[in-house]
Amino acid sequence: MTSSTTAGQHAPSRSERLDRLPFTRKHTKLLTGSGLGWALDAMDVGLISFVMVALAAEWKLSATTLSWIGSIGFVGMAIGASLGGLLADRIGRRQVFALTLLVYGAATGASALVGSVAALIVLRFIVGLGLGAELPVASTLVSEYAPRRIRGRVVVALEAFWALGWIMAALLGYLLIPNVDNGWRWALAVGIVPTVYAAVIRFGIPESVRFLESKGRHAEAEAAVRSFEESAGVAAPAEPVEGPSAPAADVPVADDDRESIWSSRLRQRTIALWVVWFCINLSYYGAFIWLPTLLFNSGHTLVKSFEYTLIITLAQLPGYAVAAWLIEVWGRRATLASFLAGSAVAAGLFGLADSPTTILVAGCALSFFNLGAWGALYAIGPEIYPTEIRGSGTGAAAAFGRIASMIAPLSVPFLIKGGGMPLAFGVFAAAFILAAGAAMLLPDRKGQEMTE
Numbered sequence: 001m002t003s004s005t006t007a008g009q010h011a012p013s014r015s016e017r018l019d020r021l022p023f024t025r026k027h028t029k030l031l032t033g034s035g036l037g038w039a040l041d042a043m044d045v046g047l048i049s050f051v052m053v054a055l056a057a058e059w060k061l062s063a064t065t066l067s068w069i070g071s072i073g074f075v076g077m078a079i080g081a082s083l084g085g086l087l088a089d090r091i092g093r094r095q096v097f098a099l100t101l102l103v104y105g106a107a108t109g110a111s112a113l114v115g116s117v118a119a120l121i122v123l124r125f126i127v128g129l130g131l132g133a134e135l136p137v138a139s140t141l142v143s144e145y146a147p148r149r150i151r152g153r154v155v156v157a158l159e160a161f162w163a164l165g166w167i168m169a170a171l172l173g174y175l176l177i178p179n180v181d182n183g184w185r186w187a188l189a190v191g192i193v194p195t196v197y198a199a200v201i202r203f204g205i206p207e208s209v210r211f212l213e214s215k216g217r218h219a220e221a222e223a224a225v226r227s228f229e230e231s232a233g234v235a236a237p238a239e240p241v242e243g244p245s246a247p248a249a250d251v252p253v254a255d256d257d258r259e260s261i262w263s264s265r266l267r268q269r270t271i272a273l274w275v276v277w278f279c280i281n282l283s284y285y286g287a288f289i290w291l292p293t294l295l296f297n298s299g300h301t302l303v304k305s306f307e308y309t310l311i312i313t314l315a316q317l318p319g320y321a322v323a324a325w326l327i328e329v330w331g332r333r334a335t336l337a338s339f340l341a342g343s344a345v346a347a348g349l350f351g352l353a354d355s356p357t358t359i360l361v362a363g364c365a366l367s368f369f370n371l372g373a374w375g376a377l378y379a380i381g382p383e384i385y386p387t388e389i390r391g392s393g394t395g396a397a398a399a400f401g402r403i404a405s406m407i408a409p410l411s412v413p414f415l416i417k418g419g420g421m422p423l424a425f426g427v428f429a430a431a432f433i434l435a436a437g438a439a440m441l442l443p444d445r446k447g448q449e450m451t452e
Contacts, residue, residue: 011237014209014225019148026231030145031154033205034138035161037101040194041131042165043172044108046313047187048073048124049289050173050306053296054184063413065117070289070409072121074281076128078402084133085395089388093141093208094201096133101198104130108191127191132402136381136394143382144208144390145228149447151383152332156324156375163316163371170310173292178302210387259386261393269384270393272441276377277401279435280340283347283428284370286408294412294421295359308360315364316371323372327379333444336376337436342369344432351425373435383445 012020021027052066061069080100088096107126114120139155146154172190177183212221226236261270291312295305319339326335346365353359385393415424 014213014221017225017236018145018209018228021147021228021232021234023147023150023154024228024231026228027145027147027154030205031142031158033201034097034142035158035164037097037134037194037197037201038138038158038161039165039168040101040105040191040197041134042162043168044104044127044131044165044191044194045073046166046169046288047108047172047191049292049309050169050177051184051188052289053292053302053305054177056293057302058184059117061117066293067410067413068121069117069124070285071406073124073128073131074285074402074405074409076125076130077132077405078128078399080129080132080134080399081136081395081402082132082392082399083129083395084137085392085398087133088137088140088391088395089211092211093137093144093391094205095207096137097141097205098198098201100130100134100137101194101201102130104128104134105192105194105196105198108188109195111191112185112188132398133395135378136398137391139378140382140391140394141205141208143379144210144387145206150328152327152376152379152446153324155379155382156320156327159371159375159378160317160320160324162374163313163320166313166316167310170306170313174303174306174310178306210390214388259389261385261389261396266385266393269442270397272438273381273384273397274400275438276336276340276435276442277397278404279431279438280370280373280377281401282404282408283343283431283435284374284408285405286412286428287347287350287366287370287425289409290412291363294416298421308356308363311360312363312367315367319368319370319372320375322368323375327376328446331444331446332376332380332383333439333442336373336380336442337439339369339373339376340432340436340439343373344429344436346370347425347429347432351422351429353421370432380442380444383448384443 048070052070055061055069056066084096084100104127107123107130111120111123111127114123139158142158143151143155172187176187180186206224206227207220209221209224212218212224229236259266261267292305292309295308296302300308323335323339326338330338343366346362346369350359350362350366353362381394381397382390411427412424415427419426
């Protein structure tokens with residue numbers, strides 16, 4: 001790129017300039033900074049599955065009470081996802097990201113001090129508010145900076161931090177909870193780390209260029225783009241102009257001018273996205289929140305149950321890696337649908353597993369395919385909505401999905417009582433199949449500019 005634009009040629013918009021850049025240290029910093037927040041989120045969600053087993057023994061809790069402890073956080077996540085998306089479109093992606101870390105980190109740390117089920121349930125709800133708001137906001141921010149040709153791969157890489165967080169939770173569960181007095185309290189106390197990390201997010205990560213443009217803050221948007229161009233050793237245009245990703249004048253987009261996610265152009269993709277989100281949440285949280293408890297109730301020791309869960313969790317990493325590669329080869333839609341179909345097969349096999357070997361093989365397959373599907377889902381969501389409703393569009397889909405994540409932990413005891421593991425995981429397999437069908441109705445924007 002030269003430092004000037006030849007007369008008559010189209011001067012690239014800021015979005016186009018970002019899309020043309022190579023992956024730089026600035027991208028790495030953004031991905032890592034957002035990813036660590038994502039990992040802390042996953043660690044918190046994962047920890048509760050191990051804490052539930054300890055509480056069942058220490059506090060003599062029934063399956064119904066455990067279900068509520070597992071589900072109440074997802075009630076908060078449903079509300080948080082919706083509110084977080086709306087706030088992200090109004091006050092900025094970075095601001096909301098930092099705020100959510102502060103909220104759920106403080107609530108998780110406080111959970112370590114509770115003396116009753118009621119207090120734990122209240123704090124888990126507050127934790128959920130922060131967790132639910134963070135995920136769609138972080139994926140939106142990263143996708144808006146990622147170069148077009150590898151955007152899907154970058155977002156899947158962000159999602160892969162979820163596996164790191166869940167592995168941290170599994171390690172805390174395996175090493176700490178069974179071996180230390182009040183181990184579950186010490187495990188939850190680790191959750192206060194996000195409150196400190198919130199400051200890193202607030203001051204160390206850039207605000208979305210597309211968000212700044214949509215609010216008429218063009219000087220800030222230009223400075224952000226130039227910082228990425230400098231990192232890549234690319235000269236900025238001498239006279240950059242506002243491209244299609246920004247308003248024609250320095251005037252924020254009015255609420256009345258926002259396109260709705262239910263407009264005739266976006267309605268089908270919204271419905272399909274909501275179905276995928278609902279079904280994948282139902283199956284994932286139904287299986288993995290209860291996994292240590294189900295293994296323990298099947299006759300395995302507490303330590304062995306946690307060991308199996310840790311091994312199964314490790315299979316998430318190659319799932320993300322394969323999805324990150326395929327998403328730029330096959331495309332978003334084919335990758336998502338294929339991994340959902342693989343999840344359906346693995347869930348069915350896990351329900352029939354009756355030995356340590358089959359439990360581990362089917363569990364690892366479920367972990368591999370399910371988390372690869374999550375990566376593809378987070379990549380496809382932000383690409384199908386215009387800037388001014390991108391945060392609220394992805395947040396609304398996540399919020400709808402969280403309804404399923406509330407239902408899932410509550411339903412598992414009834415499914416197990418009605419038909420054992422085959423029925424429970426048969427239901428999860430059916431949900432994965434439905435999600436795979438819905439995924440085929442989503443647009444595939446591999447290699448295309450973000451929708452404006």
